[in-house]
Amino acid sequence: MAAHSIEDLKSISYWDILRRKKQTPFIVFISFVLSFAISRLTVTYGPEWLRLYIRTYHIHHFYYGFALLAIANWIALTTNREHMFKLSAVLFGVGMGLFVDEFGLLLTCTTPPMGCDYWARQSYDVFMIIAGILLAVLYSKPVLSRIGKIIKSTVGFFRTK
Numbered sequence: 043m044a045a046h047s048i049e050d051l052k053s054i055s056y057w058d059i060l061r062r063k064k065q066t067p068f069i070v071f072i073s074f075v076l077s078f079a080i081s082r083l084t085v086t087y088g089p090e091w092l093r094l095y096i097r098t099y100h101i102h103h104f105y106y107g108f109a110l111l112a113i114a115n116w117i118a119l120t121t122n123r124e125h126m127f128k129l130s131a132v133l134f135g136v137g138m139g140l141f142v143d144e145f146g147l148l149l150t151c152t153t154p155p156m157g158c159d160y161w162a163r164q165s166y167d168v169f170m171i172i173a174g175i176l177l178a179v180l181y182s183k184p185v186l187s188r189i190g191k192i193i194k195s196t197v198g199f200f201r202t203k
Contacts, residue, residue: 064180066131071176073135074142078169081143085160104144110137142168 059068081103084092094101114133117126146162 059180062183066127067176067179069128069131070135070138071173071180073132074139074176075173077136077139078143081140085143102144102147103140104148107137107140107143110134111141113137138172142172145169 059065110133114130114137117130117133121127121130143165144160145168146165147158147160149164150162151158
């Protein structure tokens with residue numbers, strides 16, 4: 043049963059991702075979702091030694107995310123090798139996930155009482171918007187193509203009568 047499910051996943055990944063040449067957006071999407079989830083879990087349940095402090099300043103992980111975004115973009119701009127594009131996609135997804143994880147914190151720390159809120163709803167909203175955009179990039183063409191075929195067949199049905 044498990045082997046059959048693995049074969050189904052391979053088939054789905056081939057037909058949905060590889061055949062349509064959407065491997066890079068898929069890598070970005072998976073890296074983004076996983077890094078957001080892992081960073082939330084690490085902040086919630088992780089040990090204190092994982093947090094970086096320089097003297098009394100806490101270095102938040104949106105800085106790491108920003109650095110990874112810059113590195114990923116530099117790699118993508120300066121290379122023409124396939125494996126480097128994949129590395130760039132992973133770094134971009136992880137960087138975006140880390141940055142979006144603290145998006146609410148960045149927004150709420152600019153308010154006058156300086157009541158920084160890591161758990162602000164804006165982080166979840168932006169996460170859902172970006173995940174939706176990435177999914178649209180991955181699947182909008184097949185969905186729109188299918189809708190177009192349905193519309194054409196419906197219009198054709200009415201024309202023949």
